[in-house]
Amino acid sequence: MAKCALFLFFSCLCATTVCAATVPNASFEQADGDGGSGPANWTTNQWGSVQANFTWTTAGHAGRGARVDVTASGSEGDAKWWGVDFAADGQDKSYTVSDWYNASVPTDLLLWIRFADGTESYHPVATLPATATWTEATFSVTIPEGAQRLRVLHTIGQVGFLEIDDVGCVGKDGTTPRQGKYKATVSFTFDDGWLSAYNMLIPRLDKKGWKSTNFIITTYPDKPGYQSDYILSKHIKALQDRCHEIASHTLTHPDLTTLSTAAWTAEITDPLTTLAGWNVKTPGFASPYGAYSPEILAALNKLYPYARTLHPDVNLPPYNVHELNGHVLTNVSTDNELEELLTRAEQVDGGWIILVFHRASADAPSDAYVRPVQFQGFVDLIEKHGAKIETIGEHLGTFQCTELPPEPTLVVGDKALDPPTDATRATTDSTTAGSTGGCQAARKASAPWLLFAGVVLLLCVRRRRRNRNVRPH
Numbered sequence: 121m122a123k124c125a126l127f128l129f130f131s132c133l134c135a136t137t138v139c140a141a142t143v144p145n146a147s148f149e150q151a152d153g154d155g156g157s158g159p160a161n162w163t164t165n166q167w168g169s170v171q172a173n174f175t176w177t178t179a180g181h182a183g184r185g186a187r188v189d190v191t192a193s194g195s196e197g198d199a200k201w202w203g204v205d206f207a208a209d210g211q212d213k214s215y216t217v218s219d220w221y222n223a224s225v226p227t228d229l230l231l232w233i234r235f236a237d238g239t240e241s242y243h244p245v246a247t248l249p250a251t252a253t254w255t256e257a258t259f260s261v262t263i264p265e266g267a268q269r270l271r272v273l274h275t276i277g278q279v280g281f282l283e284i285d286d287v288g289c290v291g292k293d294g295t296t297p298r299q300g301k302y303k304a305t306v307s308f309t310f311d312d313g314w315l316s317a318y319n320m321l322i323p324r325l326d327k328k329g330w331k332s333t334n335f336i337i338t339t340y341p342d343k344p345g346y347q348s349d350y351i352l353s354k355h356i357k358a359l360q361d362r363c364h365e366i367a368s369h370t371l372t373h374p375d376l377t378t379l380s381t382a383a384w385t386a387e388i389t390d391p392l393t394t395l396a397g398w399n400v401k402t403p404g405f406a407s408p409y410g411a412y413s414p415e416i417l418a419a420l421n422k423l424y425p426y427a428r429t430l431h432p433d434v435n436l437p438p439y440n441v442h443e444l445n446g447h448v449l450t451n452v453s454t455d456n457e458l459e460e461l462l463t464r465a466e467q468v469d470g471g472w473i474i475l476v477f478h479r480a481s482a483d484a485p486s487d488a489y490v491r492p493v494q495f496q497g498f499v500d501l502i503e504k505h506g507a508k509i510e511t512i513g514e515h516l517g518t519f520q521c522t523e524l525p526p527e528p529t530l531v532v533g534d535k536a537l538d539p540p541t542d543a544t545r546a547t548t549d550s551t552t553a554g555s556t557g558g559c560q561a562a563r564k565a566s567a568p569w570l571l572f573a574g575v576v577l578l579l580c581v582r583r584r585r586r587n588r589n590v591r592p593h
């Protein structure tokens with residue numbers, strides 16, 4: 121253990137790292153992507169006077185394992201296998217660190233820790249005795265405050281062999297996220313435009329500053345008889361003001377594959393007019409019930425930059441942008457189901473999960489619903505994994521948006537003036553036709569209202585800038 125300073129130095133040269141009983145390939149079964157010459161997500165490291173050979177052995181504790189044979193050693197140095205590091209759980213300070221090992225000489229189990237300020241350190245877990253056969257090593261470790269990333273290292277520093285398998289590192293409550301090599305991207309999508317999702321789910325994303333993609337049945341907003349269940353056009357505008365993406369989910373939500381060509385053509389083409397009226401520049405599309413035919417798919421290719429299906433799988437590059445996988449989370453979906461998706465997405469650079477939600481209610485009576493508390497659990501789990509959150513259009517480069525600043529409260533002397541009314545903001549919104557009522561009204565103003573007018577003018581300018589940021593087809 122006196123070797124830690126040098127050990128640290130050499131360890132920094134390593135590209136990748138180790139851990140987690142439940143991380144895919146913690147048991148060394150999967151081959152890497154480069155022709156299968158080594159285990160996926162693992163590499164090797166030796167330093168100091170130590171000379172070693174590394175083997176991806178077929179005689180592990182169960183199935184394959186990893187072996188190190190040290191052929192020469194000196195005053196310092198060691199050799200070891202490295203896997204993928206993972207996030208420490210901010211809640212957990214107590215971990216169970218474990219592996220199965222077989223060694224001809226004493227070896228060392230260590231925990232590598234990276235802290236929030238970027239510093240790294242190595243914490244000895246145990247010096248393990250030589251064994252006659254495969255043996256399980258399990259230790260409880262209390263990690264220091266501020267630990268952000270962890271990895272388990274099992275090192276050998278003298279001539280002899282060390283075999284390891286089934287490496288584990290789990291928080292006390294078993295909730296430590298199992299993070300892979302890459303960050304997953306997650307898109308939240310809401311189908312149909314349910315008011316309950318608008319009221320109970322999307323605010324939970326707003327709290328994190330996360331954006332969503334909303335597939336709207338374009339004849340429903342403001343339609344008599346539908347207003348208690350579906351969002352109104354004013355809600356669509358409010359979503360857009362907060363940089364949520366609006367997209368197409370047909371005119372009336374039929375199963376497109378049951379319609380005549382003329383009818384399905386209208387269902388996918390006519391929403392574009394309504395969406396343009398809502399100032400949506402390059403809307404994407406999601407088919408009701410995920411149903412489409414090769415003919416419909418060909419038409420969608422011409423009309424929309426992307427289309428999302430209901431194939432419940434992770435999207436891996438190169439993406440099939442008109443048949444994007446969409447995974448529905450329902451009233452019976454669990455954290456484990458989502459965890460599995462995240463873990464898979466994290467194994468591949470560009471792994472992307474598109475989640476699909478419909479309605480929300482506390483009792484979630486059918487699979488069209490999720491419970492708000494359940495949804496919050498999904499949000500927290502995704503945050504814990506450090507996933508990148510983007511709308512579909514953001515991820516594909518068809519949608520960009522800069523959020524407007526909050527409405528100003530003006531103070532003249534010690535008197536607070538009312539912020540712009542909804543009516544004023546509504547007028548300043550229609551900037552595409554050039555100089556607007558709001559801006560002209562601002563120019564006519566006088567006395568203390570000149571300050572107010574200045575801010576309205578600023579809002580006009582900012583909003584125009586945002587509109588320009590939305591890419592055309």
Ligand SMILES: [Zn+2]
Binds near residue numbers: 373408
């Ligand atoms: Zn739908």
